[in-house]
Amino acid sequence: MKILHTADWHIGQRLHERSRLDEHEQFLDWLLETIQARKVDLLLVSGDIFDTSLPSAEATNLYYQFLYRLFDETDAYTVITAGNHDSARHLEAPREFLEMGKIYVVGLTDEPAKCVFPFPPDDPRVMVAAVPYLSESDLRHLSYETEAERNERYRDWLKTFYADCVACMPVELPKILMGHLFVQGGKVTDSERNIQIGGATAMHASDFPDDVDYIALGHLHRPQAIKSAAYPIRYSGSPIPLRFNETDYRKAVYLLELSDDGTLALDEEIEIPVFKELCTVEGDEDSILREARTGTWEGKYIQVKLKLDTPKVGISDEIRQAFDERGGEVLSVEVEVPEATQGPPIPVEEMERPEKIFEQFHKANFDGEPPDATLTQTFSELVQMVSESP
Numbered sequence: 001m002k003i004l005h006t007a008d009w010h011i012g013q014r015l016h017e018r019s020r021l022d023e024h025e026q027f028l029d030w031l032l033e034t035i036q037a038r039k040v041d042l043l044l045v046s047g048d049i050f051d052t053s054l055p056s057a058e059a060t061n062l063y064y065q066f067l068y069r070l071f072d073e074t075d076a077y078t079v080i081t082a083g084n085h086d087s088a089r090h091l092e093a094p095r096e097f098l099e100m101g102k103i104y105v106v107g108l109t110d111e112p113a114k115c116v117f118p119f120p121p122d123d124p125r126v127m128v129a130a131v132p133y134l135s136e137s138d139l140r141h142l143s144y145e146t147e148a149e150r151n152e153r154y155r156d157w158l159k160t161f162y163a164d165c166v167a168c169m170p171v172e173l174p175k176i177l178m179g180h181l182f183v184q185g186g187k188v189t190d191s192e193r194n195i196q197i198g199g200a201t202a203m204h205a206s207d208f209p210d211d212v213d214y215i216a217l218g219h220l221h222r223p224q225a226i227k228s229a230a231y232p233i234r235y236s237g238s239p240i241p242l243r244f245n246e247t248d249y250r251k252a253v254y255l256l257e258l259s260d261d262g263t264l265a266l267d268e269e270i271e272i273p274v275f276k277e278l279c280t281v282e283g284d285e286d287s288i289l290r291e292a293r294t295g296t297w298e299g300k301y302i303q304v305k306l307k308l309d310t311p312k313v314g315i316s317d318e319i320r321q322a323f324d325e326r327g328g329e330v331l332s333v334e335v336e337v338p339e340a341t342q343g344p345p346i347p348v349e350e351m352e353r354p355e356k357i358f359e360q361f362h363k364a365n366f367d368g369e370p371p372d373a374t375l376t377q378t379f380s381e382l383v384q385m386v387s388e389s390p
């Protein structure tokens with residue numbers, strides 16, 4: 001039996017306002033071909049199907065077209081869970097309907113038993129716990145708690161949830177746990193939002209139950225395995241780079257093989273082709289224009305980081321055009337000009353309370369004058385409002 005682990009599709013994502021739907025379409029075509037070619041029996045998608053909780057009609061259509069083709073053109077079962085980017089309720093809304101197509105979607109986690117599925121359902125060989133992202137807002141609010149205590153409670157809650165899932169499974173069958181969460185030791189890139197709730201929440205590899213065979217995670221966008229566990233804990237990563245700085249490593253899906261004796265092993269890390277190359281070009285005006293006119297840019301997305309001595313009107317357009325003439329599409333031009341009026345930087349160790357930082361900022365920008373009482377009061381009210389908003 002072949003099982004394929006993927007996550008973090010982020011369908012509908014835009015990079016500097018540029019739609020990525022064409023890349024997602026190519027990825028899903030590739031995924032379907034891979035499922036057919038490798039005769040995959042079970043596809044696991046561990047959260048962040050969409051990039052936003054209310055995806056566009058086009059993004060939604062692409063997703064359902066893919067699901068329909070999975071049903072129509074393959075024999076695979078599919079398990080999909082919600083990530084922090086998804087709307088758990090929206091994803092789950094067509095649940096009963098999708099089940100007719102052997103597609104199981106879990107968005108909300110009210111009960112561990114509802115997350116546990118046997119595959120194949122009529123002659124179980126493996127158990128899967130389809131655990132979606134557990135949002136902090138699902139935790140009961142306790143006003144007397146410190147942030148650290150709340151983080152601990154979140155972690156405990158996850159631990160218990162996974163243990164309860166495993167308790168619902170027959171002991172003799174191999175077990176796969178899905179999840180959309182941060183495990184300590186994972187390598188973070190900068191495109192994961194809300195990676196750690198409150199800044200410190202993380203599961204530890206040892207928090208997962210003992211009697212498990214594989215943990216199929218989503219949330220981190222770089223494919224990776226977490227060290228120091230008795231069984232593999234893996235993030236498959238996102239199929240396309242979501243930022244310009246996510247291009248120094250390859251994207252992948254994991255193919256697992258469940259043998260007849262019930263052993264589950266990694267069969268192959270299958271590299272995903274690069275559908276669109278993302279490039280960053282840095283330098284001064286002359287060097288960037290020279291690169292634009294001599295490089296190979298056909299079909300590439302480009303981010304330009306331009307260093308100028310003084311601001312120059314129209315330079316961005318000139319750069320965009322130069323790349324455009326050789327088939328490249330510039331998605332962003334960041335211009336860096338030496339800032340004469342900038343105040344001295346505030347050392348990190350001096351950044352205490354927001355009010356303190358504000359005072360330092362004011363002094364730095366207004367000839368050493370601290371903000372007056374009204375301004376200080378207004379700022380405090382603002383901080384209060386922000387910290388109380390959900």
Ligand SMILES: [Mn+2]
Nearest residue numbers: 008048192219
């Ligand atoms: Mn994600």
